[in-house]
Amino acid sequence: MSAAGNRGLAFALAGIAMLLAATLAAYRPPAPLGPDAPPGAFSAYRAEAILRDLVGNGIPHPIGSPAGARMRETIVKRLAALGYAPQLQSGFVCRGGVCGSPVNIVATLRGSTEDQDAVMLAAHYDSVPAGPGASDDGAAVATLLEIARILAARPPSPHPIVLLLTDGEEAGLLGASLFVQQHPLSKQVKAVVNLEARGTSGPSLMFETGTANTWLMRLYGSAIARPFSNSLYYVVYKRLPNDTDFSVFKTAAYQGFNFAFIGDVGRYHTPLDSVANASASSIQHQGDNALAALSALANSPTLHPAVAESVFFDGFARTLITWPAAFALPAALLTLALLLAEAVILLRKGAVTAREVMWGGMGMICMLALGTALCASLLALAVASGRVPPIGGASWISHPLPMHGAAAAIALLAAGGASAWLARRAGFWGFWMAATLLGAVLSVASAVVVPGASHVPLLWTVAAGLGVLPSTMSLMRQRAGSRWAADFAALFPTLVIFACVLPLVRFLYVALGSLAWPVSTLVLGLGAANLLPLLASASGRARQWVTATAALCAMCGAVLTLSLPTYSADWPERINVEYWLDADTGQSQFLVRCNSKRLPAALTAAAHFDPVPRPGFAGDGSPAFHAAAPKLELAAPELLPIARPAVESKAAGSATHLDLWLRSPRRAPEALVVFPASAHVADITLVTAAGPVRTKLNRLRSGATILDIVSLPAAGVELSVDAAGRTPVAVQVLDQSYDFPVEGSTLQRARPPNATSSQDGDLTVVHRTATLYPAADR
Numbered sequence: 033m034s035a036a037g038n039r040g041l042a043f044a045l046a047g048i049a050m051l052l053a054a055t056l057a058a059y060r061p062p063a064p065l066g067p068d069a070p071p072g073a074f075s076a077y078r079a080e081a082i083l084r085d086l087v088g089n090g091i092p093h094p095i096g097s098p099a100g101a102r103m104r105e106t107i108v109k110r111l112a113a114l115g116y117a118p119q120l121q122s123g124f125v126c127r128g129g130v131c132g133s134p135v136n137i138v139a140t141l142r143g144s145t146e147d148q149d150a151v152m153l154a155a156h157y158d159s160v161p162a163g164p165g166a167s168d169d170g171a172a173v174a175t176l177l178e179i180a181r182i183l184a185a186r187p188p189s190p191h192p193i194v195l196l197l198t199d200g201e202e203a204g205l206l207g208a209s210l211f212v213q214q215h216p217l218s219k220q221v222k223a224v225v226n227l228e229a230r231g232t233s234g235p236s237l238m239f240e241t242g243t244a245n246t247w248l249m250r251l252y253g254s255a256i257a258r259p260f261s262n263s264l265y266y267v268v269y270k271r272l273p274n275d276t277d278f279s280v281f282k283t284a285a286y287q288g289f290n291f292a293f294i295g296d297v298g299r300y301h302t303p304l305d306s307v308a309n310a311s312a313s314s315i316q317h318q319g320d321n322a323l324a325a326l327s328a329l330a331n332s333p334t335l336h337p338a339v340a341e342s343v344f345f346d347g348f349a350r351t352l353i354t355w356p357a358a359f360a361l362p363a364a365l366l367t368l369a370l371l372l373a374e375a376v377i378l379l380r381k382g383a384v385t386a387r388e389v390m391w392g393g394m395g396m397i398c399m400l401a402l403g404t405a406l407c408a409s410l411l412a413l414a415v416a417s418g419r420v421p422p423i424g425g426a427s428w429i430s431h432p433l434p435m436h437g438a439a440a441a442i443a444l445l446a447a448g449g450a451s452a453w454l455a456r457r458a459g460f461w462g463f464w465m466a467a468t469l470l471g472a473v474l475s476v477a478s479a480v481v482v483p484g485a486s487h488v489p490l491l492w493t494v495a496a497g498l499g500v501l502p503s504t505m506s507l508m509r510q511r512a513g514s515r516w517a518a519d520f521a522a523l524f525p526t527l528v529i530f531a532c533v534l535p536l537v538r539f540l541y542v543a544l545g546s547l548a549w550p551v552s553t554l555v556l557g558l559g560a561a562n563l564l565p566l567l568a569s570a571s572g573r574a575r576q577w578v579t580a581t582a583a584l585c586a587m588c589g590a591v592l593t594l595s596l597p598t599y600s601a602d603w604p605e606r607i608n609v610e611y612w613l614d615a616d617t618g619q620s621q622f623l624v625r626c627n628s629k630r631l632p633a634a635l636t637a638a639a640h641f642d643p644v645p646r647p648g649f650a651g652d653g654s655p656a657f658h659a660a661a662p663k664l665e666l667a668a669p670e671l672l673p674i675a676r677p678a679v680e681s682k683a684a685g686s687a688t689h690l691d692l693w694l695r696s697p698r699r700a701p702e703a704l705v706v707f708p709a710s711a712h713v714a715d716i717t718l719v720t721a722a723g724p725v726r727t728k729l730n731r732l733r734s735g736a737t738i739l740d741i742v743s744l745p746a747a748g749v750e751l752s753v754d755a756a757g758r759t760p761v762a763v764q765v766l767d768q769s770y771d772f773p774v775e776g777s778t779l780q781r782a783r784p785p786n787a788t789s790s791q792d793g794d795l796t797v798v799h800r801t802a803t804l805y806p807a808a809d810r
């Protein structure tokens with residue numbers, strides 16, 4: 033019994049190992065094409081030359097910056113040299129409480145027909161203030177320019193093509209908002225291909241589509257040579273706080289594709305997002321995808337498809353499999369019916385008893401719960417000991433591999449433990465039926481709640497339903513099923529579910545950070561549930577061997593995770609240093625924000641920091657370590673009432689109307705105004721040359737609301753505010769510049785080599801309180 037019993041388990045483990053190897057091999061971007069690539073093909077070599085020209089100097093170029101203006105000039109020149117007539121679109125725009133004046137670059141290619149419905153290729157040319165944004169999104173700009181060259185040399189496609197380079201994406205999707213709100217071409221565009229990056233390497237993933245995704249995925253499947261997409265990625269992405277220009281395009285009802293390469297996220301939004309760290313393979317993959325997807329849209333007979341949701345996933349980046357989301361529930365119910373019929377046969381013919389199924393279910397639930405809890409506890413220990421940064425922020429570490437191994441080994445360890453405990457009571461079929469019923473329940477539930485995730489349990493249960501057919505047929509012919517037939521019933525669903533989940537698990541960590549580990553243990557546990565019957569029918573020795581090996585791997589992974597350094601020069605901690613001047617008290621402080629929430633020794637030695645971090649201003653969401661700083665003569669931001677009698681008469685009843693002028697005398701590019709919760713300022717109107725612009729403000733956890741203005745004009749901006757009540761309102765006003773005073777250079781230099789600035793980078797902030805009085809009191 034034992035040798036034959038071990039055979040199924042051995043096949044399953046070998047099969048999983050092969051699927052893992054195939055997954056690692058499949059999801060790699062292609063080799064970049066060189067300078068000798070045919071002129072009609074996308075060449076990463078040529079795109080990289082453009083990228084060096086654009087951001088080779090390594091200077092960040094956020095919205096409104098001189099470096100941004102220089103980059104814009106270079107792009108315009110390059111487009112003009114290719115025969116385009118690029119135009120600039122500028123204007124004041126707000127989105128979600130962030131306002132600014134982006135300058136977009138727009139170029140067009142005429143279509144070959146009368147059809148004026150256009151398709152668009154979009155990328156943002158601004159970067160975060162902290163880094164040069166070579167991959168995010170310089171590589172996409174270079175890709176767009178290389179594609180612009182190819183398109184200009186081709187015969188025109190039926191639909192006109194718009195090339196859009198947006199500004200102010202990092203500040204809050206401002207350029208894209210300006211385009212869809214104000215550009216005349218925005219009404220003509222029906223579909224868009226948006227190019228993004230999360231990190232500096234990795235394959236180009238298509239992670240978001242428009243609403244007509246049945247049509248879109250058919251186009252994608254036929255156009256893309258190396259498809260890499262999964263409707264489950266969008267399910268995950270929707271739950272992350274990230275946003276791209278594509279969100280704005282979707283609100284304008286555009287169809288289309290959102291592509292991003294995802295890898296080396298430690299460099300994302302830091303100075304390490306440099307040309308030297310950009311991956312030519314990623315650029316090649318993204319360029320191939322963008323050109324193919326754009327061409328497919330531009331050649332499509334119609335750009336008015338029916339809105340229909342689909343379920344889709346790629347098979348090892350070789351082929352795309354897709355079906356309408358509406359099929360998910362009938363398919364799940366049909367599979368459930370088949371499985372129930374098979375279960376009845378197995379029960380009636382005495383292959384399994386209800387008691388065994390109950391024990392199997394209990395073992396499986398314990399396996400899933402204990403495995404996930406064990407991995408979560410290990411993560412909690414790593415966070416408590418400071419080896420893994422707090423969850424919520426950037427929680428990636430420099431050496432994640434041991435923890436990847438531990439998370440997987442824990443899933444197998446839990447399966448080994450559960451099978452050893454209940455092998456005799458549940459038996460092969462008790463475990464098999466418990467796992468299959470779980471899959472069927474998940475299949476029906478996901479088809480109803482998240483159809484985009486329904487394909488994994490559906491394929492798993494279909495495989496189980498088909499896999500068990502030989503056994504049930506033998507039983508119906510009054511014969512005992514063979515060991516082979518039984519093994520197949522467990523092996524088939526095991527291999528199918530691992531083929532489905534391994535590519536997902538591979539990208540969970542880059543998407544979620546450390547939270548991906550317990551999630552991976554749970555997801556791999558669902559796969560391991562199918563291993564339980566094979567473990568139960570294996571010999572006690574084989575089970576012990578599997579359990580002991582898994583325990584050893586989990587332990588090694590845990591020990592390595594707890595002893596290896598969290599950060600390295602190549603995967604640095606995010607630490608920003610800031611100079612804050614409180615204009616009300618005249619006091620100055622250095623603020624340090626560390627991703628780890630622990631101040632490195634080198635910084636502790638450089639200044640006398642308070643041991644407990646606290647917010648920079650009331651309502652500031654990220655606490656900082658404070659140290660006294662020398663006082664600098666910096667002018668405070670101004671928020672002054674505008675004397676305008678005609679308007680002041682509007683102030684009536686229980687509300688206060690205020691017309692205000694916001695200005696940074698020291699010409700800081702960004703200003704923030706924080707209204708207290710008691711003032712109930714939910715939205716605000718900005719008075720611009722082109723007319724009033726109304727925006728809803730962001731609400732902080734304290735209930736206070738915040739207005740953020742980037743690329744603040746030197747002259748300032750006019751705000752029109754309605755506050756509740758007739759009492760004076762104390763408003764906090766901050767202006768910030770993306771620089772750091774020389775007086776603090778010792779501190780800046782003390783930032784350890786395994787740390788870097790990120791996002792807004794090192795800052796100088798001047799803040800003050802402005803008390804606003806109702807008109808009659810002034």
Ligand SMILES: [Zn+2]
Binds near residue numbers: 168169228
């Ligand atoms: Zn970006």
